[in-house]
Structure formats: C-alpha cells, structure tokens
Amino acid sequence: MKIWLNGGLRDIDSARVSVLDHGLTVGDGVFETVKSVEGRPFALTRHLDRLAGSARGLGLPEPDLDEARRACVAVLEANPLPLGRLRITYTGGLSPLGSDRGDQGTTLIVALGEAVRRPDATAVITVPWTRNERGALTGLKTTSYAENVVALARAHEKGASEALFPNTVGQLCEGTGSNVFVVLDGEILTPPLASGCLAGITRALAVEWTGARESDLPMDVLERADEVFLTSTLRDVQGVHRIDGRQLTAAPGPVTTKAMRTFDERAAADLDP
Secondary structure, three states: OEEEEOOEEEEOOOOOOOOOEHHHHOOOEEEEEEEEEOOEEOOHHHHHHHHHHHHHHHOOOOOOHHHHHHHHHHHHHHOOOOEEEEEEEEEOOEOOOOOOOOOOOOEEEEEEEEOOOOOOEEEEEEOOOOEOOOOOOOOOOEOOOHHHHHHHHHHHHOOOOEEEEEEOOOEEEEEOOOEEEEEEOOEEEEOOHHHOOOOOHHHHHHHHHHOOEEOOOEOOHHHHOOEEEEEEOOOEEEEEEEEOOEEOOOOOOHHHHHHHHHHHHHHHHOOOO
C-alpha cells in the first residue's frame, strides 16, 4: 500500500507523522472521504472545495488543492481497487503540546482503503446526545470525531449501522457520517444546513437530482415518515428499514428506490458533477 505524505508517495511502513502533530494531539485537522470507482475519484472537485472551506473554518493555512488532487491521482494509480475509500487528511502539523499551533507547516496525507457496496437498506438508531448547531466547528468536517465514534459504537451495539442526532432545539440533524432524508406524503425532505448538519456532498447531489426540499424537522418525524433514507460518500443513497424499534418493512420504498436509481444513473454519467 502506497500513501501520500507531505509531497510524495511512501510505503505504508514508512509513512509516519510526528507524535506531536496537532491533528493527533488536539484533533486540529480536517478531512474528506472520497469514493473511487475503478481508480477514478467521484466528485473530487466538490470534496476539495469543502476541504478548503473546512480548513478556513478552523483557521488553518489554505491547503494546496493542486497538490491534493495530484496526491489523490497518485495514490489511486499506485493502489488499484474496484471500489475504494480515499481519505484526504490535512492537519495543523508539528506543534507544541496544547492548543497553540506551531510554525513548522501543515501535514497532508492521502490514503486509500478497500470498500464494498452497501446493502440497499439498513437499521439506524437515535441517540440522546445533541449536535450543537451554533458551535465553532458546526458545518466543518474536522478530525475531532470522537463524538461520532461513541454514537456509532452505540448503534453497533443495537444492531444498527448508523446513529441519528437531534440538535440542541430537538430538531432532526444528521448521522455520525451521513445526512438523513424523510419522505412524507410523497415529498422528500431533509434538514437544512442551519440545523447544524454537515453540507454533505452526496446530500447536495441528492437534493439537486431528486428535488428534495430542506425543512426543519422534529425528531418525531422519524415515527411518522413513510420512508427514510441516508446519504453519504460510500452509502450513496441507502434506505432505512428500522429506526430504533420501528420497522419499515417495505424499505427501500418506492420514493427511495427511485432516488437510488437516479443517483446511480447520474453519478455514472458524470464522475465529477
């Protein structure tokens, strides 16, 4: 396995960052997960734009997106996979212990892992912890991911693959690594970015390609929705067949099935929409 680290490809055994890297010590970093299909990245331009936006939100120096793109191409060429999870990580770099950043430059890592196509439907749970829609990191895809680790572990304990969060005012927000959509009376709805959810790349494409509408949604919409589906880089569009103790036996339902088909067709026609 070849990994890109700070300017070039390295073997996995020699790709090392300092134990004092700010991404490790305090989670001072941003990242993107990009799907690759037969060695070609999907929606890479959108992902790189969001990486830069997240870096600005953290106050990190502007990443070199040309280098990041070259790194993605080099890693994909060096590690042929039919379906892959391409991870771009950009951190504050070598820094003193504590929250202050150092002046030794940033760290850029691009790595690739094998992925498998998700099932058409999955189970989710809700969790009592909230997303802070007014926090300093709201809307940024940062490496400070421990909150998601805890919630996802709870989901796995309950036989589910995802956990859904409310925000601080009790509205439906997002999953640990996905956006959520509901179908009510044939209409597709999803929480607005003001709810505190991440501006997902797949979410944006699903809204554009299916005609979904943003709407503030109470958590109990999950008890009433005719259909529920998730979107994310590796899920694409995925139906939900169980929410906590509620079974949606026909999942994926007709609206979700159409959204899945539309997404697959549009994505296949343009790998960098």
